[in-house]
Amino acid sequence: MEQKNFDVIIIGGSYSGLSASMSLGRSLRQVLIIDSGLPCNRQTPYSHNFITQDGEKPAVISAKAKLQVALYKTVHFYNGLAIEAVKKENGFEIKTESGEVFSSRKILFATGVKDLLSDIKGFADCWGISVLHCPYCHGYEVKNEKTAIIANGEMGFDFAKLISNWTKDLRLCTNGKSTLTLEQTKILKQHGVIIFEEEIDSFEHREGNIKNIIFKNQEKAGVKAVYVRPPFEQHCNLPADLGCDLNEQGLLKVDSMQKTNVAGVYASGDCTTQMRSVAIAVSTGSFAGAVINKELIDEDF
Template sequence: MIPYAPFDVIIIGGSYAGLSAAMSLGRSRRQVLIIDSGLPCNRFTPHSHNFLTQDGKAPAEIAQRAREQVHQYDTVHFVEGTANTVTQVDSFFVVETATGEAFTAKKLILANGIKDNLPDIPGLANAWGKTVIHCPYCHGYEFKDQKTGILAHGDRALHLAGLVYNLSKDLQLFTNGEAEFTAEQRTKLTKAGILVHEERIISISEKEGIIDGITLDTGVFMPLQALYAVIPFTQQGGVADALGCTLTDAGHIKVDFMQKTSVPGVYACGDNSSPMRSVALAVSTGSTAGAMVNMELVTESF
């Protein structure tokens, strides 16, 4: 039973960004409701890195400790579930969950992350977050000097190649189809000694998420110990689209330096609004969103 309504703020998504926003608001004694499905985007990853004081810990361990700390603030409440619809009624937001419960708030923070749309390559899903990875800052050091591949093409491939090259020179690039490189980009890759394979990937060989290589449509098996993959994504749950939030060309929710979206009263934080996917950044943007929402409430009432 939720003891308070309407809330000052509803936070959709209760992982690192949402919990961080809730802590800022709870410490300002705001009535907050977190609606969370319990399925964070990084749940497949065994260890989280590049976050001071938490380096190497399991993501679930970090999240559990965060929830315990946020639970100490008695104005922050939790509901397990997913936000099904969000509508504006006068100056309030009404959020209805998949189970039919409805909650009302003055402000809304979207912290529900993104959905990775994994390509249909056998073996990839099992290894995702373990040895098929997305971020050199989050995972790269653990795979330094190992036989490494990059699954990407075009500008994103060049960007990743530059970052990964400093971690491992034993590096190859797989475009899974015809490559989209300019002559200048191909020259840069050749100069670095990075081979480009344009054949289709038939499968990824793995055991319990640990890969040992990939098979191309020519039948050639390419040994690998790590594979960086640029994976397409969509906004989780469709709430941002329903509200009419402007998206960037890449598909993230467009926010300003205060984490404000294009819709008045709606803020966003974490992976849904930043190309830098990390626990550290999610916590940072969540803290900013919480503080800025509190300031907006202060401005309206004081």
């Protein structure tokens, strides 16, 4: 692409990045969105808990957003992967996998996180479809159904307590010896939670819709949904390369203005918060765009 210099480069063109670009486009800013086209919810069939878009397919939401953002002529798109970020005297340089180099005064990372999925057979096939991470996003659709949680110890106890709001037909799979306390075990059983300590072998499913959890002793537990919180890592290493701090959860540390600890570098969306939802991504992106524009104004006025 011919233009190489921008006010802002946004790395990550999903909900948060697109939302930020709309704020900046409406502020007459020259913006480049670099996106490699791999959103973390690409396997999820429907998005929920986002007003006006409840039940819509995630790809439809992002496609509509991109069409609307593209109407702002100062917003530009680059389909590719950013592989290097360097701080310069007057801003930043971003190099892409294909070798192109772009510069900007400010950078916004809206790069999300990468879930480190279990190697349980069938887990990845069901992820985002019937193996879920968030009851606020998906719990209503599987309310009162046979449901399992894969967790142990304090997390298992708290997760079971949370999910019991959506269903009482609940199993807690510790996937090995339970580390629940005696008191936690007693409370869970009093609330009808069945505890399975056997290790999990596989998920029996049809096109990602789980039917049974198969344990290594060949016992089965029939379920409609499974909740799990897999570990994750940052989807993009460039913030760390620039010196951006992570918090104890492994998320990019930002202040109330979506600023990282590195001057001129901002972050929004899933890479910054445990509340991973389209609504939150859109909100933080929109705010970050406004904040960046105000900082540019203050520098130039």
